[in-house]
Amino acid sequence: MTRPHSLAEVVERGLCSGCGACAAVAGPAAIRMAISPAGYLRPAVAPDLRAQDETAALAACPGANLTGLPEEPGATVPRDPVWGPLARLARGHAADPEVRFRSGSGGVITALCLALLDSGAAEAVLQVAADPAAPLRSRPTVSLDPEALLAAVGARYGPAAPLEGLEPLLASGRRFVFVGKPCDVSALRLLARRDPRIGQGLVMAISFLCGGVPSLEIARAVVGRYGLAEEQVAALRWRGHGCPGATRIESRDGAVFEQSYDETWGDALNQEIQFRCKVCPDAVGLAADLVCGDAWVTEDGYAHGDHPGWNAVLARSTAGRALLERSEAEGRIVLAPLGVAELGRMQPHHVERRGVVPARLLGLRLAGQPVPRTRGLGLLRAAWAGRRRLLANLLGTFRRARLGRNREASPRWE
Ligand SMILES: Cc1cc2nc3c(=O)[nH]c(=O)nc-3n(C[C@H](O)[C@H](O)[C@H](O)COP(=O)(O)OP(=O)(O)OC[C@H]3O[C@@H](n4cnc5c(N)ncnc54)[C@H](O)[C@@H]3O)c2cc1C
Ligand code: SF4
Numbered sequence: 001m002t003r004p005h006s007l008a009e010v011v012e013r014g015l016c017s018g019c020g021a022c023a024a025v026a027g028p029a030a031i032r033m034a035i036s037p038a039g040y041l042r043p044a045v046a047p048d049l050r051a052q053d054e055t056a057a058l059a060a061c062p063g064a065n066l067t068g069l070p071e072e073p074g075a076t077v078p079r080d081p082v083w084g085p086l087a088r089l090a091r092g093h094a095a096d097p098e099v100r101f102r103s104g105s106g107g108v109i110t111a112l113c114l115a116l117l118d119s120g121a122a123e124a125v126l127q128v129a130a131d132p133a134a135p136l137r138s139r140p141t142v143s144l145d146p147e148a149l150l151a152a153v154g155a156r157y158g159p160a161a162p163l164e165g166l167e168p169l170l171a172s173g174r175r176f177v178f179v180g181k182p183c184d185v186s187a188l189r190l191l192a193r194r195d196p197r198i199g200q201g202l203v204m205a206i207s208f209l210c211g212g213v214p215s216l217e218i219a220r221a222v223v224g225r226y227g228l229a230e231e232q233v234a235a236l237r238w239r240g241h242g243c244p245g246a247t248r249i250e251s252r253d254g255a256v257f258e259q260s261y262d263e264t265w266g267d268a269l270n271q272e273i274q275f276r277c278k279v280c281p282d283a284v285g286l287a288a289d290l291v292c293g294d295a296w297v298t299e300d301g302y303a304h305g306d307h308p309g310w311n312a313v314l315a316r317s318t319a320g321r322a323l324l325e326r327s328e329a330e331g332r333i334v335l336a337p338l339g340v341a342e343l344g345r346m347q348p349h350h351v352e353r354r355g356v357v358p359a360r361l362l363g364l365r366l367a368g369q370p371v372p373r374t375r376g377l378g379l380l381r382a383a384w385a386g387r388r389r390l391l392a393n394l395l396g397t398f399r400r401a402r403l404g405r406n407r408e409a410s411p412r413w414e
């Protein structure tokens with residue numbers, strides 16, 4: 001057994017990332033993203049899903065296939081064994097103090113989206129934002145102006161399926177920026193192979209270093225500490241308004257609760273992420289033009305108190321590098337030097353994970369389970385870097401798979 005052969009198998013074996021690409025391919029009459037019993041966004045599939053739609057969805061599905069950056073003829077971009085292609089590496093932040101303050105880290109993602117909208121290079125940004133009707137949840141949104149972009153700043157630590165919003169955007173014919181997790185970007189690149197509208201419309205794919213997706217149950221537990229049920233919450237901001245900023249909850253009857261980012265991570269977010277993320281072959285955004293992350297340096301990689309908001313910024317493609325340089329010249333962002341060794345000290349979890357994930361995937365294979373087929377992710381070089389921990393990770397995942405601990409139930413079609 002190698003790749004999964006159906007969407008049901010992707011979900012059942014714990015390989016679904018919840019990106020929404022299958023829903024984009026099949027449309028809402030056949031697939032809708034819904035919260036699963038475990039609290040993740042998974043495809044609810046109609047009984048009459050057409051075989052050709054399932055085949056097309058699987059070709060882009062990050063549970064079955066993952067890709068790196070499309071080839072750039074004539075371009076030579078240096079490649080680091082851990083961090084992948086690096087056309088430019090820098091620290092940076094948005095020059096606009098409001099964007100910097102409100103954003104998740106330094107606001108570079110939002111500042112670059114603003115620059116592309118203002119210049120007319122892009123007409124829309126497909127991203128995710130809080131669902132106003134159910135603010136613990138996220139929904140895809142198409143931002144057309146600075147107000148909408150600013151309403152979507154910050155990290156949404158929970159299920160979010162940006163690609164579910166792709167089809168209406170493509171139908172509009174607008175040139176667009178895509179912001180999503182690394183798995184979302186890989187799915188978009190693979191969708192582009194069958195849908196020429198993506199290649200024609202996509203101006204830039206921007207991602208972030210991704211530690212993984214926690215269940216909606218974690219958000220419910222966070223607000224539950226203050227006696228609130230999900231329906232009683234008017235707003236939840238995980239971080240931002242300072243870096244990382246406090247977690248802030250507003251209830252529908254006007255009460256406000258805050259807890260530190262450390263508290264949120266220690267008590268809630270660190271507890272559980274979906275199995276897919278533990279075996280993720282690309283949490284560093286290898287298919288994106290540009291990737292942002294946090295840029296603080298601590299012993300364990302967590303913030304421990306507020307810092308001035310800075311991003312680590314990885315430009316992977318030459319188009320990504322050109323956008324960074326243009327935005328710096330126009331005074332939209334501020335950049336400072338950053339080396340690979342310092343990036344590793346800022347992001348120790350990603351260095352560790354890049355090295356051990358190949359062994360975990362091998363553990364799954366040896367347990368007779370499917371794994372995604374990967375292209376252009378440099379997994380062999382990454383595995384060499386993590387060779388000392390190969391056996392422990394291989395055996396751990398093998399056991400977990402044999403005991404069925406990666407198994408997941410799909411949401412029902414209703
Ligand atoms: C699930 C998750 C895991 C993360 N893991 C790491 C990590 O391991 N290391 C690290 O340094 N930082 C991590 N972050 C934080 C992220 O890296 C920072 O948000 C990043 O530095 C971008 O900062 P910014 O200030 O430029 O972004 P902003 O300007 O605040 O923009 C953030 C953008 O991300 C989009 N977005 C937010 N949440 C999601 C989501 N769940 N799915 C898709 N798009 C989303 C928003 O729509 C917005 O466009 C994570 C964030 C999330 C949501
Ligand atoms: S990973 Fe994405 S495309 Fe694959 S089943 Fe899950 S939501 Fe659908």
Ligand code: SF4
Nearest residue numbers: 182183210212277280
């Ligand atoms: S860790 Fe990987 S699979 Fe999980 S959300 Fe991030 S990019 Fe997607």
